[in-house]
Amino acid sequence: MSDPRLSAGRPPPKPAPGLYFVATPIGAARDITLRALDLLATADVLAAEDTRTLRHLMEIHGIPLGDRPLVAYHDHNGEQARPRLLAALAEGRSVAYSSEAGTPLVADPGFQLGRAAIAAGHPVHTAPGPSAAIAALTVSGLPSDRFLFAGFPPQTGEARRKFLAGIARSDATVILYESPKRVRKLLDELPQHTGDERQIVICRELTKRFEEVLRGAVAEVRARIGDQDPKGEIVVLIDRAPDRSASAEDMETALRQALRDHRVKEAAALVAEALGLPRREVYQRALQLVGED
Ligand code: SAM
Numbered sequence: 001m002s003d004p005r006l007s008a009g010r011p012p013p014k015p016a017p018g019l020y021f022v023a024t025p026i027g028a029a030r031d032i033t034l035r036a037l038d039l040l041a042t043a044d045v046l047a048a049e050d051t052r053t054l055r056h057l058m059e060i061h062g063i064p065l066g067d068r069p070l071v072a073y074h075d076h077n078g079e080q081a082r083p084r085l086l087a088a089l090a091e092g093r094s095v096a097y098s099s100e101a102g103t104p105l106v107a108d109p110g111f112q113l114g115r116a117a118i119a120a121g122h123p124v125h126t127a128p129g130p131s132a133a134i135a136a137l138t139v140s141g142l143p144s145d146r147f148l149f150a151g152f153p154p155q156t157g158e159a160r161r162k163f164l165a166g167i168a169r170s171d172a173t174v175i176l177y178e179s180p181k182r183v184r185k186l187l188d189e190l191p192q193h194t195g196d197e198r199q200i201v202i203c204r205e206l207t208k209r210f211e212e213v214l215r216g217a218v219a220e221v222r223a224r225i226g227d228q229d230p231k232g233e234i235v236v237l238i239d240r241a242p243d244r245s246a247s248a249e250d251m252e253t254a255l256r257q258a259l260r261d262h263r264v265k266e267a268a269a270l271v272a273e274a275l276g277l278p279r280r281e282v283y284q285r286a287l288q289l290v291g292e293d
Contacts, residue, residue: 012038015094019117023103023129027207036127043096045088047071050100089122103131136203136235146172168193174238187222195278199239205232242276
């Protein structure tokens with residue numbers, strides 16, 4: 001390794017003034033990076049979404065807080081805490097911010113802080129590291145060349161319906177965070193938008209003791225989950241929408257042909273698969289065609 005900062009045994013250099021977003025583990029404590037440890041050991045001011053979690057992580061890695069300030073900065077106190085952190089930056093100090101787990105700003109606080117620091121002309125840096133979204137994508141087996149991180153779905157109503165309809169049309173692999181209490185509801189609702197056949201992946205408790213990955217068609221994965229809410233932290237990934245280039249006319253022609261040799265359900269399944277269309281939509285059209293004849 002030619003970078004002297006990576007040499008073991010040397011005390012880490014003091015960071016230059018500025019704001020540092022420091023990623024922390026999403027489970028296994030040893031997933032923290034060496035640079036994150038350096039920053040936590042040497043930044044003038046530490047800030048955390050959950051100060052107890054950060055203290056605990058620092059204890060695990062033998063990093064003393066000393067007499068440095070550790071400021072709570074979370075969704076509910078941003079307005080009050082931001083000026084204090086901005087004042088430290090204005091005094092030329094280094095400020096390291098960590099959210100409760102993973103990468104700050106990824107479904108976590110930090111956005112307003114980063115914007116305010118940029119607006120005030122302070123340097124903003126990252127110490128990149130774990131994020132559940134990327135961790136889940138890497139083990140999912142779904143296409144990783146293009147993905148859409150959509151965070152937590154709205155919990156109810158029209159906002160939720162619109163959100164699900166939108167992500168179902170995505171031409172990129174969709175990555176969602178969802179509460180374990182709402183995963184079964186999500187899988188019950190998804191087929192209305194994706195059809196039963198769309199591939200999905202449920203990643204539970206990544207990097208932790210009860211890590212589990214379920215892969216399969218949405219209806220199949222829903223059946224495997226059964227009647228009990230799963231436990232722990234969960235990422236849901238949804239395969240991109242099939243290529244919808246087949247027209248209504250293409251579907252009708254293919255259906256008329258398939259209906260000569262097959263029952264309605266079979267014909268619809270064959271055409272849906274061949275043209276990459278949702279089974280439910282093709283089945284409805286097949287029923288109409290049979291009714292018309
Ligand atoms: N900032 C974090 C990141 O970079 O992933 C995400 C914070 S968000 C408040 C917490 C959500 O992330 C959880 O509800 C879950 O959806 C997901 N998550 C976090 N850790 C996870 C893990 N170990 N396994 C699966 N999902 C996880």
